[in-house]
Amino acid sequence: MSTVFNFTFVPWFRSVAPYIHLHRGKTFVVGVVGEAIAAGKLASLATDLALIQSMGVKIVLVHGFRPQVNEQLRAKGHEPRYSQGIRITDEVALDSAQEAAGQLRYEIEAAFSQGLPNTPMAGATVRVISGNFITARPIGIIDGVDFKHSGVVRKIDVAGITRSLDAGALVLISPFGFSPTGEAFNLSMEEVATSVAIALQADKLLFVTETAGVRIRPTEPESDDNPIDTELPLADAQALMARLPTPERPIDPGYYLRHCVTACLHGVERSHILPYSVDGALLLEIYVHDGIGTMVVDEKLESLREATSDDVAGILQLIEPFEKDGTLVKRSRTEIERDIGNYSIVEHDGVIFACAALYPYPEAKTGEMAALTVSPQSQGQGDGEKILRRVEHRARAMGLTSIFVLTTRTMHWFIKRGFQPVDPDWLPEARKRKYNWDRKSQVLVKKL
Structure with missing residues (x-):
């Protein structure tokens, strides 16, 4: 048995080594949908992120909380309200979002604090730093709809995030922003992760999502004959975006593709869409040649x-x-x-x-x-x-x-x-x- 293991482990480890060297010292922004945490994937995600960090990668983790906020709202007897795929954040929704974010930050910090012997986190020391890194402004009123406390990113505290990363910490960001007058605004995880990746000029932006990636023929149903497009040059991704209908729901792959294209257009060379349903999706995408999801890559057209x-x-x-x-x-x-x-x-x-x-x-x-x-x-x-x-x-x-x-x-x-x-x-x-x-x-x- 040990001989068979050696023959499989040694070539595998050697094949991974170039990617370990390639990514050391790089900065990755990872956006994780709240659905992944609701599905019980937090422990394995924390383990994989700790492992990636231990190999010299600087990580900013942005968590979503869509299902958690909806759960809090329903517990208060309110139904979630959306327009154009954006949450309408009234006072009750804002309270629910703050409660959900607080609970999730506690759970995420606890997940990175595990260190029992004989577990993947044994010996890992992951310091998690979070804070008011995002300045936001209100979305306002669009087509007669007042989005109230829903906002968009106005500014990123690049210096603060960079200092924390350089100190060896994992930076955790909730989808909240604050105005100069101290008002809180509910933001989308996808916009926050994209904005942070652009501001930091990160080496990668990775979305861990409900969808497996972008299909080669997006109008056809999912099947073995219509596989995931593992790599989309930026120009091809833009052409595909032009053919796709405007996504109303975040579960639509086109929703994540739009953010990947935005990141690549603004200097983030590689953006990824990964399925949380696959155990170790982050490791497979980062350290295996073919990856597992869809990568939008800004290969310069002249090269x-x-x-x-x-x-x-x-x-x-x-x-x-x-x-x-x-x-x-x-x-x-x-x-x-x-x-x-x-x-x-x-x-x-x-x-x-x-x-x-x-x-x-x-x-x-x-x-x-x-x-x-x-x-x-x-x-x-x-x-x-x-x-x-x-x-x-x-x-x-x-x-x-x-x-x-x-x-x-x-x-x-x-x-x-x-x-x-x-x-x-x-x-x-x-x-x-x-x-x-x-x-x-x-x-x-x-x-x-």
Whole structure:
């Protein structure tokens, strides 16, 4: 049993290590919906956040409290009132929100204070600091509806939050803000988390929500044939937003997507939508290559894009050394010009540093990723990962369920990123006819 464990644990831990190094010293803002706490997920979330913090990540936790406020209201004999998806916070609702926030802060602090032996929190020392970090103003009256004590973020105390993070504390923020005259305003968790992430220029904004993420075909029902889009370039996310109806309810993935897009447009490079129903969702998203939810990523358009005819010369120059040493099959200028629409590239200051092509086989619902090349000047900087993710995104958009590669020298790189070896007979018939049996390339497949 121990030998089997070693064979599974050691490769897994080695695969995680690059992400531990990558995220050390970074700042993450985590927004957790109140429904997650109501569903009994607080203890596991606290454990995972403590673990992430122990690996050098600075964490700001913003909690929601929608169901808890509704429960307090109903206990007082009042029904929750909303307009345009926003709570109308009268005096009773404000009292209920303050009671719910106080109770939740107590529960969250207690969860981070656990330290029993033989539990994941053993030996963890997590200092939780909360305070009046948010200045707010009233929403006011919109379309004749007075939102009373509901507000929007006006200012974030960046210096105060930064001092607390630098002191090693986890900063806990409730969705409340205060005016300069001392009035309290009920805010939305999603707006607070987004505003804090933008103000801090956080490295990640992560929403732990009721939804699993954004589906590739949002108008179709959830099914195995309509999987989550694990990565959305910012431009694609904006285009998707334009096609989605304006979300009225926070449970709609489009509601979270709107906040992710806002964050990315204002300097937060990566924003995520994760399901709280999956145990360890935060760990899976942060430390596993493919993640588990949807990530909106601000890959600058000038650095990661589809190739055009103007890029042919640059691609030829990039791949030529790898063709000479036998790593890649030789391709002529005519072939690349003909297939240029299949290529994606990473470009910086007019120089192409990485490329790959996707050749779809729709009848088999798969596609070949070919000519994946990274310049020696930028190897180790993540350009290969960027291109791989771009090709995966293009393949999903075509309705493909897998991608495959043929390689003679780089199989380990692909295996670490979720590819599995298969027999060449697995190949689609059209590709099998072109397979070079003398070259004996390894065929590796990745399910999307």
